[in-house]
Amino acid sequence: MSNKRGNGSGLNAIERRAAYSLSGLFSLRMLGLFLILPVFSLYAEGLPDVTPLLVGIAIGIYGLTQALLQIPFGMLSDRIGRKPVLIGGLLVFAFGSVVAATSETIYGIILGRALQGSGAIAAVIMALAADLSREQRRLRMMAIIGISIGFAFAVALILGPILNSWIGVPGIFWLTAVLALCGVAIVLFVVPTPKESHFHRDAEAVPSQFGKVLADPELLRLDLGILTLHMTLTAMFLAYPLSLRDLGMASESHWQIYLPVMLLSMVMMVPFVIIAESRRRMRPVFLGGIAALGLAAALLYGFSQQLLVLVVGLFIFFTAFNLLEATLPSLIAKSAPGERKGTAMGVYSSSQFIGAFLGGALGGWIHTYFGNEGVFLLCGVMALVWLLIARGMPDPSYLSNYLLPVGKLDESEVARLAAKLMAIDGVDDAVIIAEDEVAYLKVDLQVVDQQVLDDYAVGEVH
Structure with missing residues (x-):
């Protein structure tokens, strides 16, 4: 066997172009999903026949269709090519956005959001990233894409209230349709076309491995964690905008809360990530993040009538959320055998989307009977249950x-x-x-x- 080195110290030109174009594509789609998160519960109050449960379903239903379809779409792209599936998914997403924008009932918006989630291209993007990267540089490309997702989420929380004051929620849905069409243009004209597409077990799910992955207690513990984390996120934004409104803060001013909170929380979580990874203190940092999530929910539950406490509680919540969102994929990668990593990440990603749906549905049901405080209490209870389960985790291998x-x-x-x-x-x-x-x-x-x-x-x- 002759050895030949073909791997520079960093990304080559094709890999850089692929990383940044796919990051932009992922970001546009995440913006489309999350822009309504900080404003929809306020908007939905004016819809006919609306209930808190229906509002929660409308916010979270994209997660159910995304969870059901993302792995099948990834497999389909192995057969017919990445770009056709990407374009089809983006067009479905755009159509769902139009359905939601033109709907005057909560049921029409639920349908539109379900269609948005049906454009499930996350797994396809990861597979295309694998096609366009050398094996030794693939983790670096995936990290760039992951950072873009977090950035898009933060931007969505800040822009949502501002855009709502300019164009309203229907206008936001129209904007997400435009963003999806921009995504189609990125796929056609910016994303490199791979010389060949083939299956990558480090980036895609292997059906024959589902049994082993689902039987692994450590992976299941982490899947439950990401499910719980996104349950709390979706439930939180059913109640938090309403609490700010009830304290007299106009919805167009909510960005003044979200902007500093998001920026400070992102800065605050960095040293904890460094301590967890570089100093190999992952387990205590991780458990501390879950405890902080519960503390934030307890503050919001106990002092929901005090604006300062609402702000402090949200800051603690997002510091913990960002920390856990960053460390959970790392723990999955450490826990899963290398040849089963793609399957483990597929199950993990599906768990995340199912959590978004359950958080909306359960949060909406709780809000029906117990109001905002009940939703905050639900978030606290979920964090406590997660903490009790996570306490049994061993110290990770740091491999x-x-x-x-x-x-x-x-x-x-x-x-x-x-x-x-x-x-x-x-x-x-x-x-x-x-x-x-x-x-x-x-x-x-x-x-x-x-x-x-x-x-x-x-x-x-x-």
Whole structure:
């Protein structure tokens, strides 16, 4: 076997273009989903036959259709190509936005939001990112895309109230349709077209692996965590805008709360992420984040009539939310075997979207009988249950996934290469899938010499 290095120290030109264009595509779609989050509960009060339960379903229903369709869409893209599925999903999303924009009843908006979620392209974007990246640089590209999602969410919370004061909620839905069409243009003219598309088990779900992933108690614990986190988020925004309104704050001014809270919370969570990863204190930081989530909900429940406490509670909530949102994928990657990471992330992502739906539905039902305070109490109870379950988690391994293209190998070559890789300091596990022509490694990045690993890479990727 001849070794050939084809992996520079960073992303190459194609990878950079792919990373930033796919990040923009993901951001446009997330903006379309989240812009209504801080304003919809206020708008929906004026709709005929509306109930809090229906409002919650309207906010969260996209999560149900997204969870049901994202993995099948990813598999479809393996068969007919990434870009056709991306374009189709974006057009479905745009159509759902138009349905919601033109609806004068809560039922029409629920249908529109369900259609928005049916444009489930998240898994397809990740698969295309894998097509357009070298194995050794894939994590870096995925990290760029992940950062863009968090940025889009923060922007949506701030822009939502401002746009609502200018164009109203129907106008926001029209805007999301335009954003989806802009996404189509990005796919057609900006996103690189891969030389070939094929299955990537590190980025896509493998149906035969679902049983093992769903039977893994640590992965299930983390799936429950992301489900709970997004349940609390969706439920929170059923009640929080109404609480600000009840204290006399006009909806067009709510951004004055969200802007500083989001900025400060994003800054505040950074040192905790550094402590968790660099100083290897993941478990206490993670459990502390869950406890802070519960503390925030308790403050909002106990002092919902005091504006200052509402602001402080939201700041604590988003500091904890951002911290947990950043650490949960890292824990999934640490816990899942390298060759099952794509399946584990697929189940994790579906759990996140199911959580958004359950938070809307359950939060709306609770609001019907117990008002805003009942919803805040629900968030606190969910955080407490999560904390009790998470207390049993072991300290994570602090191992990272590392992929190496190894070319065509027979059984004896696979065994020999696996033994050589396992002998390298910092390599904890090496699984070589001959049909993938990839070695899936678990490595300690603080110990392993990545250049030594890269010397075993075969062939030029893109």
